[in-house]
Amino acid sequence: MERNPMETMQGRRRAFASIAALCALLAAAPLYAAGPAEIASADRALWPQPIDSPAAFDRASRAEILAFAHELALAEPLDDAALAQRLRLKQVDRASLDNIRARWWQRLADNYRLAARACAPREPFCAPAADDAALRKLAAGFDAAPTPAFAAWRSDAAHFHRIYLDEQLRLAALFPRTSSEIDTYSAQEVDGSELPDRQFLLTFDDGPTAPGGSTDALLRTLREHKLNATFFVLGERLQPRLAAEAPAKTYAGMCVASHGWQHQSHSRWPQWQDSVIRSNALVRSETGALYRPLFRPPYGQRRADSGEFFREQGLRVALWTIDSQDWNAKVDAGQVQGRLLSLMLLWRHGTILFHDIHDKARTALPWVLRQTRGAGVQWLDCRRYPLAD
Template sequence: MRIALFLSAWLVCLGAVAAPNDPATLDRTTWPEPLSSPALFDVASRAEILTFAHALLVSEGLDENGLKERLGLKVINMDAIDKVRQRLWQRLLANYNFAQQSCDQDASFCYYVEDMASLREQAGKFEVADDSFYVKWAEPSAGFHRRYLDEQLRLAALSPQISSEIALLGDQEFNGEDMHDRLFMLTFDSGPTVIGGTTDWLTDYLRKQSMSATFFVLGNSLKARLDKSSDQALRALYKGQCVGVQGWEYRAHSHWQNWQDSVLRSTALVKQVLPQNYVPLFRPPYGQRRADSGAFFESQGLQVALWNIDSQDLAGSLTAEQSAHRVLTLMLLWRHGLIAFHDTQDKVRSALPWLLKATVQSGLGWEECEALGAQ
C-alpha cells in the first residue's frame, strides 16, 4: 500500500520511477551470541553502527547519476540527501559514543573513535576477518545496511514532493530521536480491529507485561467498533494504554482536500469515547502531511508523532519473524526511539513477544505511553 502510494504520487510529480526494493531485514540468528547483558547489547550495537557507517561512507562516492541508478529514480533531491546524510553521521557518532562506554567489559568492535573524522576513518576500513567469531553475521549485515540506507536515501530523494518520516517539518513534530539512550516506546497504527482481533490480543498482552503503548486509531474503524459494542467496552479495550489519532481513514493527508476534517472528526470521537486514554498526537498515514500543516496542528493543540524504527509489518514480503528481526537490528543501530507496528497485522502476535524475549536482559527501557503525549 505504501509503495503504491509513493509511486503514484511521484509519477504525477516527476514522471516514471522504478519501484523500491523489498524492505531490508537481517536474520538475527547469524549473530553468534544472545543479548544477555547490557555489555553484549553494546557489542552488537557497535557492530551494526560500524556496518551502517561503512555503507553510508561508500554511498558518498556516488555522483548524482550513480545515486539515481542505485535508487531507481529519474529525479532526486540531492540537497535533501546531503542533509539526511549529515544527520545520520551525527546520530552514528553519538550512538557509537554511548555504545563504547562498555568497552572495558568487552572490547569487541571497539575502535578509536572520538570525533567525526575518526568515525569516518574507522568506517572506511571496517571489515570482519574470515576467521572472526562474527563472520557468519558480517555479509548479511552488510547487505541489510546497504538496503536500509537505500530506503532512507530514497525517502530523502523523493522529498519534498512526497513527505515522509525522513525529516521533521516543524517544531510541532517529533520522531523519537531525542529520547534517552536505551529507551524505546511502542506505537501501533491503523486500529482498532474488529472485536476479538489483534487489537484485543495486543492490549491484553501489554497489560500482562505491565507495559503500555500508544495506539493511533482510525476514526472510521473506531466508529465501526463502537457501533458493535459500547463506550465501556472500548474503554476496557484500551485500559492502561494511550490513544492518539491517525485520521478518519488510512489515507495520505498531504493531497487530501478534507485532511483537516479527517483529523478533527477522529480527534473528537476519541475525546468523546476515550477521554482518559486520549493523547494529543496525530500520526500521518505513510508519514505524509502538508508542509504548511504546522499552524493547523498547533491551533488544535496537536503534535505530529512520527517514528525512527519501522517494522515494515505492512510489507507482504516480510514474515512476522523478519519484521521482528528488522526492528531489533534497528534498535541496535539507533539505540532509542519510537517503534512503529500496526495492530491490524497478525504478525505482531509473534513479532512482539519475540522482541521482548530477545531484549529482556539487555538493559533496555520501555517508556510509558503517557510520556509520548507530554513531548
C-alpha cells in the first residue's frame, strides 16, 4: 500500500528525534571503564600453617607482601603501550600510575618492617629490607618458595597477585579521568589507610534490602559475633522501609551513613548534589545517634572539585582499601573469603568493602574471624571512625 508522503516525513522526523535523544542521553550518562576480565581469588588452604597468633599472622603477611611486590616489580618496566595492552585500555595516565605505585612501595616497605620486627632465627620470609629500595631488590628475586612446604602456596599466590595487581593498575591508569577508591583528592577524604596496624573497619554498601532480606540476616550475624559496621545506605532503598520499622531499631548498635539517593556515579550526574543532600538528610533524621557524617560515592566516583561542597555539608568522603568483590558474580563466597584474608595480610589494616544486598559476607566474614582468632586482628568500632585528626 502506498504511504502518504506527509506521514512518511513525520515518521522520519520522529525517528531522527529518537536517535538525537538517545545520543544526548548517552553523552550525559557516566562513562564506566570495562572491568577486569578476571577477579583475583586465593586458595588459603594452600598456606601450610594456621594463622592463630601474631607471629603466624606476621609470617603470612611477609609472604603476601613479597608475592605482591614481586609482581609489582615485574610490571614496572612496561611502557605505556605494553601496559595499556595488558590492562585492555586505550591509554594510561602515567602521572597517576607513577604516583600510586610510589605510594604502594612505601606502604609495602612499612608493612614488611612491621611484619619482620619479631622474626625468629631462620624464620621464613625474613630477609631484611630497611626501605622501599631494599624491598624492591628483595621482591625482584622472590620467584620461588623458600622451602617445599610453601611451594603450592607460592604458585597460587603468583596467580592471585598478578590478577590483583592488574585490578589495581587499571584503576590507577584511569585516575583521575575516572575517579575511584584508588586515590584520594585531599586529606578531607578517608579510605582506611590511616588506621593503625592490624586494625580493620567493616563497611557495607547499597542497602537496605526489603524486610527479612539479606540486610537483616547480616545484622544478626554481626551481632552474634559482637561486631559492628558502617552501613552506607541508598535513600531510595531506605525510604520504603520506614513504614515497616524505624531504621534506628533496624541498625541498632551499628553506624549508618549515606551512599546517595540512587546508585549512580556522582562524578557526572547533574543531580549529584541533590542526591547527597537528600539522602544525607533522610539518614540523619531517621537514624539519630547511629548517624555518621560520611558519604560514600557509588563506584567511588566523585568530582575532583567536590571537596568544598562536602565541607559545606559537614561530610567527609569515605572510600575503602580492600574490596571483597562480594558484589561480583564471578566469585562465590568461598573465593571472597580467600581473597579477603590474603588482602588483609598484604595491607595489614584498612577499610573493607562489602555489600549487604548480597549474602556472601555472611559466609565469608565468620570464616575470616575463625582463621584469624588469636592473630591480633582488631575490628574497629565504627563509632570511632574517622579517627580523630
